[in-house]
Amino acid sequence: MAATTKHSGAVKEPLIHITRRSSMAPWKGILIRAAAVVIAFLLSSVLAYLLIGADPANFLKKFFEGIFGVNAMSANLRLWKLAKDTAILLLIGLALTPAFRMRFWNIGAEGQVLISALAAVAVVIYLGDKIPKEYNWLLLLLMLVASLIAGVIWAVIPAIFKALWNANETLFTLMMNYVATYFVAYCLVKWTPDGSSVLGELPKGHLPELGNSYVLLILVTLASTVFMFVYLYYSQPGYEISVVGESQRTARYIGVNVKKVIVRTMVLSGVLCGLAGFMMVAALDHSVTVTSVGGRGFTAIIVAWLAKFNPFIMILTALLLAFLNQGAGQIATKFGVSFAFPNVVIGIVLFFVIGCEFFIRYKLHFRKRTPAADADNGKGGASL
Amino acid sequence: MKFLDFLLNALAIGITFLYGSTGEIITEKAGHLNLGIPGIMGVGAACGCAALNVLCSTGTVPPALIVILGILAALAGGALMGLLYSFLAVTLRSNQNVTGLAMTIFGIGLTKFVFNRIQQTSVDGVKYLIAKKYFRFPFAWSTTSLQYLGVMVFLGIAVAIVSSIILSRTRVGLHLRAVGESPATADAAGINVTRYKYVATIIGSAIAALGGLFYVMDYSGSPEAYLSVEAMGWLSVALVIFSLWRPYLSIIGSFAFGALFILGSFLPSFGLSVDVATSNLVKTLPYVVTIIVLIITSIRNRRENQPPASLGVSYFREDR
Numbered sequence: 077m078a079a080t081t082k083h084s085g086a087v088k089e090p091l092i093h094i095t096r097r098s099s100m101a102p103w104k105g106i107l108i109r110a111a112a113v114v115i116a117f118l119l120s121s122v123l124a125y126l127l128i129g130a131d132p133a134n135f136l137k138k139f140f141e142g143i144f145g146v147n148a149m150s151a152n153l154r155l156w157k158l159a160k161d162t163a164i165l166l167l168i169g170l171a172l173t174p175a176f177r178m179r180f181w182n183i184g185a186e187g188q189v190l191i192s193a194l195a196a197v198a199v200v201i202y203l204g205d206k207i208p209k210e211y212n213w214l215l216l217l218l219m220l221v222a223s224l225i226a227g228v229i230w231a232v233i234p235a236i237f238k239a240l241w242n243a244n245e246t247l248f249t250l251m252m253n254y255v256a257t258y259f260v261a262y263c264l265v266k267w268t269p270d271g272s273s274v275l276g277e278l279p280k281g282h283l284p285e286l287g288n289s290y291v292l293l294i295l296v297t298l299a300s301t302v303f304m305f306v307y308l309y310y311s312q313p314g315y316e317i318s319v320v321g322e323s324q325r326t327a328r329y330i331g332v333n334v335k336k337v338i339v340r341t342m343v344l345s346g347v348l349c350g351l352a353g354f355m356m357v358a359a360l361d362h363s364v365t366v367t368s369v370g371g372r373g374f375t376a377i378i379v380a381w382l383a384k385f386n387p388f389i390m391i392l393t394a395l396l397l398a399f400l401n402q403g404a405g406q407i408a409t410k411f412g413v414s415f416a417f418p419n420v421v422i423g424i425v426l427f428f429v430i431g432c433e434f435f436i437r438y439k440l441h442f443r444k445r446t447p448a449a450d451a452d453n454g455k456g457g458a459s460l
Numbered sequence: 461m462k463f464l465d466f467l468l469n470a471l472a473i474g475i476t477f478l479y480g481s482t483g484e485i486i487t488e489k490a491g492h493l494n495l496g497i498p499g500i501m502g503v504g505a506a507c508g509c510a511a512l513n514v515l516c517s518t519g520t521v522p523p524a525l526i527v528i529l530g531i532l533a534a535l536a537g538g539a540l541m542g543l544l545y546s547f548l549a550v551t552l553r554s555n556q557n558v559t560g561l562a563m564t565i566f567g568i569g570l571t572k573f574v575f576n577r578i579q580q581t582s583v584d585g586v587k588y589l590i591a592k593k594y595f596r597f598p599f600a601w602s603t604t605s606l607q608y609l610g611v612m613v614f615l616g617i618a619v620a621i622v623s624s625i626i627l628s629r630t631r632v633g634l635h636l637r638a639v640g641e642s643p644a645t646a647d648a649a650g651i652n653v654t655r656y657k658y659v660a661t662i663i664g665s666a667i668a669a670l671g672g673l674f675y676v677m678d679y680s681g682s683p684e685a686y687l688s689v690e691a692m693g694w695l696s697v698a699l700v701i702f703s704l705w706r707p708y709l710s711i712i713g714s715f716a717f718g719a720l721f722i723l724g725s726f727l728p729s730f731g732l733s734v735d736v737a738t739s740n741l742v743k744t745l746p747y748v749v750t751i752i753v754l755i756i757t758s759i760r761n762r763r764e765n766q767p768p769a770s771l772g773v774s775y776f777r778e779d780r
Contacts, residue, residue: 095778127573181557181772183495243758244767246493246557247701250694251747251754258744265737374561381558412580416572423566427548430559434552 093441105436112432113396116425120404123424128411135407142406143399154402160290160360161398163297164352166390168376170297170304171348173385174341176377177308178321180238182342184249185349186373187256188230190364192353194260195219195226197364200281200357201267215281220354227350228343230256235342239335253373260366275363283358293359300348305387307344317341375422382429400425465605466719466726472608472679474718475616479671480696481703481710482620483538487664488700489627490657491640491770492549495560497668498693499567500541504669505676505689506574507537512588512677513578523594527611530591530677531670538669541567542662550657553774568690571672575686586683595678612674617711619667624708636660640768643775653775671696695721698750704757704765720745 121132130138143158145151168185175182196219207215230252237243264273286292308314316337319327327334357364375397382396383389404418480497487494494500511533515526541563548559578586593600596610627633638646639656647653675692676685699717703710724739734742757765 094776096776127577183557183561237755237758241755241758241761243754244701246495246772247698248751248754251698251751254691254694254747255744255751258740258747261740261743262737265735265740271736371565374565377561378558378565381555414573414576416569416576419565419569420573423562423569426558426562426565427544430554430562431548431552433554438553 089443091443093443094438095441097437097439100436108432108435109429112428113425116428119428120421120424123420124407124411128407128413128417130407130411138407138410139403142403156288156290158395158398158402159294161402162391162394163290163294164356164360165372165376165379165398166394167293167297167300167352167355168349168372169379169383169390169394170300170387171345171352172376172380173304173387173390174308174314174317175345176380177385178317178338178341180235180338180342181246182231182234182249182345183246183374183377184230184234184252185376186369186371187249187253188227188346188349189353189356189373190253190260190366190369191230191256192223192227192350193357193361193364193368194256194263194353195222195350196281196354196357197275197278198222198263200278204278204280209280212280212282216283216358219281219358220351223354223357224347224350227348227353228346231342231346231349232339235339239338257366260364260368264365273365275365277362278357281358282362283355289359293355296351296355300351301387301391304348308385308387313337313340378426396425397422462726462729466722466729468605468608469722469726470718471715472605472613472718473675473721474714474716475613476671476675476679476692476714477696477699477717478616478620478710478714479674480668480693481699481714482616482623482707483664483666483668483671484697484700485664485703485705485707485710486623486627486636486667487542487661488705488771489636489640489768490660490664491643491768491773491775492545492657492661493556493560493772494545494549494563494661494664495557495697496541496545496563496567496665497560497697498690499564499571500538500665500668501567501672501675501693501696502571502686502689503541503567503672504534504538504666505672505686506571507669508534508673509586509588509677509686510574510578512591513582513586516587516590517582523597526591527594527597530595530673531612531615534669534673535666538666538672539662541669542665543658545665546658546661549774550654550661553776556772556774564690564693571686571689575683579683588677589681589683592678592681608679610678612670612678616670616674619670620707620711623667624706627707637768640770643770644777647775647777657775668693668696695746698747701757702750702753705767716749717746720749 121135124130124135125132143154145154168189171188172182172185199219199222200215203218204215234243234245234248234252237248238245261273264275265271268275283292286295308317316327316332319330319332320334320337324334327337356368361368379390379394379397382393400422401418404421405415408415408417480501483500484494484497508530512526512530515521515529545559545563548554549556578588595612596607599606599609601607627636635646635651636656638649638651639653643653646656671692672689675689695717699710699713702717703713721743723745724734724742727734727739727742
């Protein structure tokens, strides 16, 4: 590493000198990121060839078949599935965004969404029979309220301890995920008379379908995206979030109540996680299991980060991750390998996308070849 | 007797967390919160078991060599993952949380893929589990929980003690802690920050990887164990907080974690009848206890019980 090269003799230019870029043309940034995705994708196809013997052309063909289907009917089905997966990832990502802009590393979306889904299911189980069928809207409303409250509780506990005593929120929210998981396992055993923990599809508390069961979810997610954009960029609380994220000292100096902002922002985070949990139960699954969220709480962190916490760009990053997951999932099915294979591909793409940020933020200056430097090199590695 | 059984079992499962947390402590002392530990433990298990699967199916390799090569394979897998993390987080200065999570997504995906392949290709059962009896030297003959006390249990405790001594009693440890507390100061004092960060992360990852191998192949000894290695990884990260960033405390902590972790399944044998539902609630104990420790240490706010000051912050010399 150039930045840490030690000099024992005369001062010598390091081979590579790194400086921070002040700015970069947006199109260049987009080009670098696109190149990273493409390179990662090609590397994945090479890896697939080495690991499972899928030749690259077939890899690409099967990958895109996973997304666009083989005929009009399967295309319809698969594209809707892609839209649904994108919407869920985006919704959870949106929930995390305000906290992240404040540099509050909430990695507990997994638990926050799961506990909200559990709350919605609990309402159906305990109140489903007491509410007549024609009052389905009331049941749904109660489910929504329960989900939001559960999400807020799970999100605000770490926030309060962060605000009051600066307890590390990354580790706190991480622990809360597992408390949620085992609490769901506890409830599932309680609710299934045979102790099988398989709840099955709930008969009540279904949201009305607009065309198909995904449309409402997509509309809710889009509305949340617009709301979050306006909240973050054009509102007083959104501004305060940015200030706290940049510097807590500055925030205090200009009279922002940092503790209040932390708690308020995490309440908002919890509300959106609650909404995601509610939508998963009422619109999609009509049930809950310990793996209902299935790692999407973690993937959503990456969705939010890749988009630099901009809600509209998050549509693209959520689409990218859902796209990779679905395409690589098809590869796994067609070549009879583990269903974990998509995560290998996603991991490789993430490494490249994370790594390429370096070239957007920093600039490399290579040592110019000068006669003096050449003479210096001639002395051998002594000066290194 | 039941109680002794419980204690030995707790000690054994605790060793999984001990490897993971010792590795993570070393990494965090260099200022890097490596959330890729679950993935690294998985890859360690995958590399170790893939090597053992080959070694055991030949039937000509002496047991001692099998044990050594299995451990080396896991170490190598962990070190490679550590190198990848270091390149991204140290050289390319990427966000540590995101890099770590990507490592876990990739690592766990790779782990499941590799074990799935091992199972697909071995028609008459997986071979790596044969190695279990070699790893459980010298108590492999025992039919009680004494059998868990194998080579890797002692190695784990030794690694934690040695790490503790190096961190708190040697110059290298002092430099490492300086890098984690204030890299700019360490840099000014002539410490090679990048080298320390790289070496600490790679060694830490290699140690954590052993935890994955131990859990999958030795402790549980079931062909399905690889599916739960991720949860073990997160518990190891939790244990770091629990043991206040000190490897010698994490020996006690790992034992306590192990006891809490298996308490649910042992309650019936202590004469306490618990249903399946309640035993799930008991499983939240390690996490709840960690949260409580986290809260207490933040309220007391004593400097020696805090995470390294620059944990999670990338160091760029010219930012000063």
